[in-house]
Amino acid sequence: MADLKPIVPSFVVQEEGSRKVLVYLNIPELKVKRTFPNFIKQIPINGEQRILNFQNQSFTFTLNIQTKNKETKIYSLSIARLPGEIQPERCSIKYQRGGCWITLNKIERMSWMNRICDDLTPGLDIQENDNQNTEVSAPVEDIQLRNTNMPAPFNLVPLAPPPPPSQTPTALNSQA
Numbered sequence: 684m685a686d687l688k689p690i691v692p693s694f695v696v697q698e699e700g701s702r703k704v705l706v707y708l709n710i711p712e713l714k715v716k717r718t719f720p721n722f723i724k725q726i727p728i729n730g731e732q733r734i735l736n737f738q739n740q741s742f743t744f745t746l747n748i749q750t751k752n753k754e755t756k757i758y759s760l761s762i763a764r765l766p767g768e769i770q771p772e773r774c775s776i777k778y779q780r781g782g783c784w785i786t787l788n789k790i791e792r793m794s795w796m797n798r799i800c801d802d803l804t805p806g807l808d809i810q811e812n813d814n815q816n817t818e819v820s821a822p823v824e825d826i827q828l829r830n831t832n833m834p835a836p837f838n839l840v841p842l843a844p845p846p847p848p849s850q851t852p853t854a855l856n857s858q859a
Contacts, residue, residue, distance in 0.1 A: 689745065689759035692782075696799060701792040706785040710758050712748045715778045725778045733757075737771035737787075740764055744776070744785065766798035767791055 692708040699705055715725040727746070734745040745759040765787070773788040789795070 687755060687757050689757040691760055692758045694760065696795075698794065698796055701794075702789050704787040704789060704795055706787065707782055708744070708758070708760060708785065709782045710746065710748065711781055712750050712756060713746075713778065713781055713783070715780055727778055732776075734759075735776055737769065737774040739768050739771065742769075742774070742785070742787070746783075766795040767793060 692710050694709065695707045697705050697707075710730075712729065713727060714729045716728045718724045718726050727748075729750075730746050730748040732746050734743050736743045741761075741763050742765070743759075743761040745757060748756045748758060750756060768790040770788045770790060775786045777784045777786070
């Protein structure tokens with residue numbers, strides 16, 4: 684088997700409340716099935732999660748996908764520095780057809796979006812890997828935008844698919 688170069692999936696970042704950040708990773712080939720006995724949870728049927736590692740201010744995700752042509756594609760995203768600290772033990776991933784949602788629970792109640800979008804701050808420090816594939820994770824298509832009633836250029840943001848429903852509200856969510 685030849686060395687496979689990881690594909691960096693396209694992703695969308697959005698804040699949910701003051702303590703939670705959702706990262707949607709677009710993985711077009713991903714197929715899922717419901718687990719037994721928990722029918723709400725979905726797991727990949729054509730993929731294997733290789734790495735999901737949360738640190739205080741970073742995370743790494745790698746998923747191997749088997750395509751229809753029996754090819755293996757590796758999707759990998761490594762954020763070396765987040766705009767703030769997270770609680771690694773409270774972070775999670777939920778799979779759905781065509782992608783997955785990574786939930787990051789922030790320690791401080793500050794907005795990350797200003798830091799991510801501002802040219803003068805580091806934003807998301809995505810680790811570069813010379814071994815990464817330059818192939819994009821999804822076909823080029825028109826992106827549906829939503830007006831957020833904010834001043835330009837921040838008023839138009841890409842729409843991500845809706846996040847998966849939460850199973851049960853946590854004590855932290857009720858404080859937000």
